[in-house]
Amino acid sequence: MKGKIVIVDYYVGNTNSVYNAVKRLGYNVIISNKRNEIEESDALIMPGVGAFAEAINNINQLDLKPILNDQVLNKKKPVLGICIGMQLMADFSEENGHFEGLGWIPGSVKKIPPQEALLVPHVGWNEITPVFCKEILFSNAVFENPSFYWDHSYYFDCKDEYKAATVEYGSTLSAIIAQENIFGVQFHPEKSQTNGLRLFRSFFNYFNIV
Known part of the structure; x- marks a missing residue:
């Protein structure tokens, strides 16, 4: 059995789909919000489906922020x-108001800019353009068609130095953000078939979680 992965459970998101994808790769993966299991993990996954406000409120009510900050910012534990x-x-996020986020990577969450004939939410398959960190997220295969599954109305607006990949949807949006041990993907690798599994494996391999 491979390294221990904890999918952080803050009661939103498609945790079971993420669990099944990572389990398929042979990792020891659990869904948990218990302090000791988060601390004992080799890497963390922050899942996501739903509203920003509900997610951050649940994190605060579960008192997860201090634990996550310690593991990610102080212990430099890999997180996706x-x-x-x-x-x-x-x-912070501008979704349905103003809500403070974890503040791990400088930036804000904004609505996808409306444009004529552009459907929001952005749903379906779309290709990304890697900018940097190719050796981390794409180390086990060269993608001839780096397409992933999307379902979102808001995007992470940040400086270019944090954009590991972009996507074209009316304008150029951040697809992957990264800084040291912290990575985030706007799409859903757990719904992206082979490419999604490749991305998970590349991430874990880079951080020597074997």
């Missing part, structure tokens, strides 16, 4: 955020 899990890493 998915969709809302990525957006939670921002300073």
Whole structure:
């Protein structure tokens, strides 16, 4: 059995789909919000489906923020955020108000700019353009068609130095953000078939979680 992965449970998100994808790769993965299990993990996944406000409120009510900050910011534990899990890493979100995030990567969560004939939410398959960190997220295969599944109305607005990949949807939006041990993907690798599994494996391999 491979390294221990904890999918952080803050009662939103498609945790079971993420669990099944990572389990398929042979990792010892659990869904938990218990302090000792988070501390004993080799890496964390922040899942995401739902509203930013509900997710951050649940994190605060569960008193997870101090634990997560310690593990991610102080202990430098690898963490992968998915969709809302990525957006939670921002300073704040403008979704249905103003809500403070975890503040792990400087930036804010904003509505996808409306444009004529552009459907929001952005749902379906779309290709990304890697900018940097190719050796981390794409180390086990060269993608001829780096397409992933999306379902979002808001995006992570940040400086270019944090954008590991972008996506074109009316304008150029951040698809992957990264800084040291902190990574976030706006799309859903757990719904992206082979490419999604490759991305999970590349991330874990890079951090020597074997």
